Structure formats: structure tokens, C-alpha cells
Amino acid sequence: MLAVLAFFVGGSIGSFLNLAADRMPAGRSIVSPRSFCEACNRHLASFDMVPVFSYLWLRGRCRYCRARIPLRFMVVEAFMGALFTSIYFRHGFGAEFIVLGIAVSLLMVVALIDLERGLILNRIIYPSLVVLVLLAPFWTELGLTRSFFGSESMVASLLNSIATGLGAFLVFLAIALAFPKGMGGGDIKLAGVIGLLAGFPGALIALWLGIVSGGLVAIGLLVFRKLGRKDTMPFGPFMALGTIAALLAGGEIISWYQEVGDYVVRF
Numbered sequence: 001m002l003a004v005l006a007f008f009v010g011g012s013i014g015s016f017l018n019l020a021a022d023r024m025p026a027g028r029s030i031v032s033p034r035s036f037c038e039a040c041n042r043h044l045a046s047f048d049m050v051p052v053f054s055y056l057w058l059r060g061r062c063r064y065c066r067a068r069i070p071l072r073f074m075v076v077e078a079f080m081g082a083l084f085t086s087i088y089f090r091h092g093f094g095a096e097f098i099v100l101g102i103a104v105s106l107l108m109v110v111a112l113i114d115l116e117r118g119l120i121l122n123r124i125i126y127p128s129l130v131v132l133v134l135l136a137p138f139w140t141e142l143g144l145t146r147s148f149f150g151s152e153s154m155v156a157s158l159l160n161s162i163a164t165g166l167g168a169f170l171v172f173l174a175i176a177l178a179f180p181k182g183m184g185g186g187d188i189k190l191a192g193v194i195g196l197l198a199g200f201p202g203a204l205i206a207l208w209l210g211i212v213s214g215g216l217v218a219i220g221l222l223v224f225r226k227l228g229r230k231d232t233m234p235f236g237p238f239m240a241l242g243t244i245a246a247l248l249a250g251g252e253i254i255s256w257y258q259e260v261g262d263y264v265v266r267f
């Protein structure tokens with residue numbers, strides 16, 4: 001029953017992120033006005049905003065004017081619902097749920113805006129940097145052992161965040177200087193955020209997953225001619241999704257690696 005609650009919390013936050021992703025790039029307020037239909041301007045009632053179910057019940061259309069609601073709305077709600085459910089199963093409801101929930105939401109809105117507009121907003125990145133530096137000493141206290149090898153002291157946790165954030169920023173800066181067409185300033189700053197957030201070795205897994213999945217998708221798009229050689233593909237969404245995977249399953253990803261490694265060594 002509580003898992004259903006976690007799903008609805010995640011779905012409702014997903015609904016809010018949909019709105020934020022539409023409004024923030026235009027500099028509009030994310031608080032007011034309340035949700036309304038972009039086609040007929042009618043305010044949505046709370047029963048129009050039950051995550052996932054309203055979309056299915058109304059078959060993806062506005063209740064009042066029947067205008068199509070983008071499928072993205074439901075996909076983000078369902079995805080966030082699933083993520084929050086999985087956080088609940090791992091950590092229950094508590095400080096970990098709140099902190100991981102906020103981190104995942106932040107990454108998701110960055111991914112959405114970059115995917116749709118090719119932008120990573122400083123208005124999201126800079127406040128995140130400040131909050132993550134302040135949060136850096138407390139990861140073990142929050143029950144989230146980012147090192148995966150045991151708990152960190154507060155000083156170790158702070159140093160881990162700052163060193164990993166700075167390291168990721170500098171590595172991505174070097175990549176951007178070497179391949180000026182590949183990566184933008186937003187990606188470099190996002191790498192710093194991810195370093196601060198996930199620490200070592202989490203950020204390594206996060207960015208590695210981002211680079212591999214982004215590279216595979218880019219190759220696929222080139223092969224199927226959906227992407228020209230001169231086109232650019234936003235890279236932020238892959239970094240963000242890689243980080244979500246590392247935050248939720250970093251320990252498992254590391255042990256799979258060790259198992260595969262042991263297997264290879266035995267040959």
C-alpha cells in the first residue's frame with residue numbers, strides 16, 4: 001500500500017516537472033498560475049491531475065476542449081512514479097527518500113529541458129551547486145553511503161564531493177576543449193553537479209553510463225540517418241539518466257562489474 005503512495009508522490013512530482021520543463025526555459029513562474037490547458041486556458045481540477053490515470057482516463061486529451069496532451073506528460077509521470085517506488089523499496093520513507101527524491105527530480109528536469117530545447121539552465125545548475133556543497137558532509141548521516149565500500153566520515157564525505165565535482169568538471173572541460181563541437185558549457189557544469197552529488201565512485205559510474213549510452217544512441221541515429229554528421233544531440237539527458245541509475249543501483253552495478261571481471265580473469 002505504501003508503495004502505491006510512493007508511486008503517486010513520484011507521479012505528482014513528475015507532473016510538476018512537466019510544468020517546470022515547459023515554463024522555466026521561458027522564465028515563467030513555476031508556482032503561479034496553477035496548471036491550465038495550453039489550448040483552452042481552463043484551469044485543471046485536481047481530478048484532472050491524478051498522475052498517469054487522468055491521462056489514460058481522458059485518453060490523452062483535455063477534458064474541456066479535447067486538445068491533445070503531449071504523451072511526454074504521462075511518460076514522465078509514470079517514470080517518476082516508478083523511480084520513487086524503487087527508492088521506497090530500497091530505503092523506505094525517511095531522509096533517504098526525500099534526498100534521493102529531490103536529486104532524481106533535479107536530474108529529470110535538467111534532462112527534459114536539455115532534450116527538448118538543448119539547454120542546461122544556469123538557474124538550475126548554480127543553486128544546485130550551492131545546495132550540494134552544503135549537503136556534502138552529511139551523506140553517511142543520511143544513510144546514503146556513496147563510497148559503497150563503507151561509511152565515510154563527514155570530512156571524507158565533503159572532500160569526496162568536492163574532489164569528484166572538481167575532477168568531473170575538469171575532465172569534461174578538457175573533452176570540450178578537445179572536441180569543441182561535442183559538448184557545451186552546460187554539460188561541463190552538469191558534470192560538476194554530478195560529481196558533487198554522486199561522489200566517487202558513483203559519479204564515475206554515472207558519467208560512464210552517460211557516455212556509453214549517449215554514444216550508442218548517437219551511433220544508432222547516424223546509422224538510421226535520423227541525425228546528420230553536422231547535427232548535435234543533447235548529451236545532458238544521458239548524463240542525468242546515468243546518474244539516476246548510479247544513485248539508485250550503484251552498488252549493484254559495481255558488483256556486476258566485479259563478477260564480470262572475475263569471470264574474465266578465470267579464463
Ligand SMILES: [Zn+2]
Nearest residue numbers: 037040062065
Ligand atoms: Zn483544453
